[in-house]
Amino acid sequence: MSSSSIVIIGAGIAGASIARQFASRGRAVTVLEREQPASGGSGNPVAVVRPEPGGADNPIAEFSAAGVHWLQDWLARHGASVPHAFCGAFRMTRDERRHDKLLAYAETRSHNEIAEFSGAAAAQLCGQTPAGSGFFLPQAGWLAPVALVHAMLDHPLIHVHTRAEATRLDQHPDGSWQLNLSDGEILSAAQVVMATAYATQLSPVPLAVDRARGQLSVVPEQADQAIHVIVCRDGYITPAINGVHTIGATIQYDDEDASARRSDDLENFQRLQRLLPGFAKDPGVVRSGRVAWRATTRDRLPLVGKIAEGLSVSVGHGSRGIACAPLCAELLVADLCGEPLPIARDWLTRLDPLRFGPR
Numbered sequence: 001m002s003s004s005s006i007v008i009i010g011a012g013i014a015g016a017s018i019a020r021q022f023a024s025r026g027r028a029v030t031v032l033e034r035e036q037p038a039s040g041g042s043g044n045p046v047a048v049v050r051p052e053p054g055g056a057d058n059p060i061a062e063f064s065a066a067g068v069h070w071l072q073d074w075l076a077r078h079g080a081s082v083p084h085a086f087c088g089a090f091r092m093t094r095d096e097r098r099h100d101k102l103l104a105y106a107e108t109r110s111h112n113e114i115a116e117f118s119g120a121a122a123a124q125l126c127g128q129t130p131a132g133s134g135f136f137l138p139q140a141g142w143l144a145p146v147a148l149v150h151a152m153l154d155h156p157l158i159h160v161h162t163r164a165e166a167t168r169l170d171q172h173p174d175g176s177w178q179l180n181l182s183d184g185e186i187l188s189a190a191q192v193v194m195a196t197a198y199a200t201q202l203s204p205v206p207l208a209v210d211r212a213r214g215q216l217s218v219v220p221e222q223a224d225q226a227i228h229v230i231v232c233r234d235g236y237i238t239p240a241i242n243g244v245h246t247i248g249a250t251i252q253y254d255d256e257d258a259s260a261r262r263s264d265d266l267e268n269f270q271r272l273q274r275l276l277p278g279f280a281k282d283p284g285v286v287r288s289g290r291v292a293w294r295a296t297t298r299d300r301l302p303l304v305g306k307i308a309e310g311l312s313v314s315v316g317h318g319s320r321g322i323a324c325a326p327l328c329a330e331l332l333v334a335d336l337c338g339e340p341l342p343i344a345r346d347w348l349t350r351l352d353p354l355r356f357g358p359r
């Protein structure tokens with residue numbers, strides 16, 4: 001049996017950013033990954049990172065804004081190898097009532113955070129004519145998640161053990177944890193963090209996480225059809241990145257099909273029509289992108305924190321994990337180390353992994 005004082009299970013964005021937080025405090029970490037880093041939800045070629053607009057009564061707005069701000073800061077210092085651009089997003093709403101609510105909010109905020117655009121000004125902002133008026137969110141952007149995961153793991157104190165699935169987790173009478181791996185190895189650790197998205201079966205306490213399939217689609221870049229900003233509503237299209245615009249994403253519960261489906265591309269084509277109706281007339285231009293699963297929770301906030309002595313989790317990051325899991329990593333590790341937190345202390349309660357009670 002080998003001994004490692006801190007073991008993280010899962011090398012997606014959640015696990016990689018937790019490992020980086022420990023490493024940057026001088027603590028050596030072993031990361032166990034059943035496949036390769038960024039082989040789950042964090043393996044998409046592109047992710048949109050955008051603050052959800054809204055007032056103080058909207059926890060997702062506060063949380064996503066803090067997450068994007070955290071990422072911008074980290075990328076400015078360590079992100080040279082991570083393709084990204086904070087180009088801003090044009091956000092439309094589903095109906096007039098929601099538009100008016102957001103307009104009332106926008107009127108109380110600075111234009112550096114949110115500003116209404118309509119008509120020709122909106123078309124000029126987007127590069128293409130959007131389906132309606134909406135709001136520009138200048139803090140939003142896109143990044144390449146796989147490169148972000150690798151950049152987070154790139155630290156001399158982080159050891160990544162690939163093709164190593166943790167198959168069993170037991171606590172010894174002395175409080176330490178024993179992990180059995182699929183390759184027969186047994187590890188013991190004083191501190192374990194599960195960052196396994198929806199795969200929470202190792203947890204000694206049942207956790208309320210579901211999974212939802214999603215498929216991205218892509219449209220080839222056209223020289224005379226530039227899109228300058230992310231255009232979004234109940235989905236998004238990005239500016240051209242490596243020759244394609246990414247459209248995201250379908251969402252299906254109880255769907256285990258890992259293959260890309262034409263029907264999902266057609267659904268994403270409909271999404272594109274609701275964003276930029278004149279951009280593509282022929283559904284034939286839409287090609288399949290990646291299929292992956294989101295780990296979802298009832299209140300759309302992740303489960304982050306301690307569940308037993310020496311055992312913590314960071315799972316259930318839903319549709320915003322790339323934007324928010326790195327901030328959660330600092331919250332978790334700063335709390336475990338007894339240091340000042342990156343956001344208000346009450347977020348420890350709001351993200352408490354056992355807030356719904358055992359499933």
Ligand SMILES: Cc1cc2nc3c(=O)[nH]c(=O)nc-3n(C[C@H](O)[C@H](O)[C@H](O)COP(=O)(O)OP(=O)(O)OC[C@H]3O[C@@H](n4cnc5c(N)ncnc54)[C@H](O)[C@@H]3O)c2cc1C
Pocket residue numbers: 009010011012013014015032033034035036037038039040041042043044046047048049164165166167195196197199202213214215216248249250290291292293294295314315316317318319320321322323324325
């Ligand atoms: C189609 C789609 C589009 C999305 N778009 C966006 C977006 O635009 N912006 C955004 O912010 N978010 C987006 N998301 C969400 C985001 O991708 C996820 O929230 C995020 O990747 C979750 O990261 P994670 O580290 O928690 O999980 P994952 O990336 O899934 O990582 C978990 C890792 O744990 C490993 N693992 C599991 N069990 C074990 C075990 N027992 N032993 C060892 N390893 C194990 C897995 O192999 C995996 O690599 C999207 C998701 C999908 C599906």
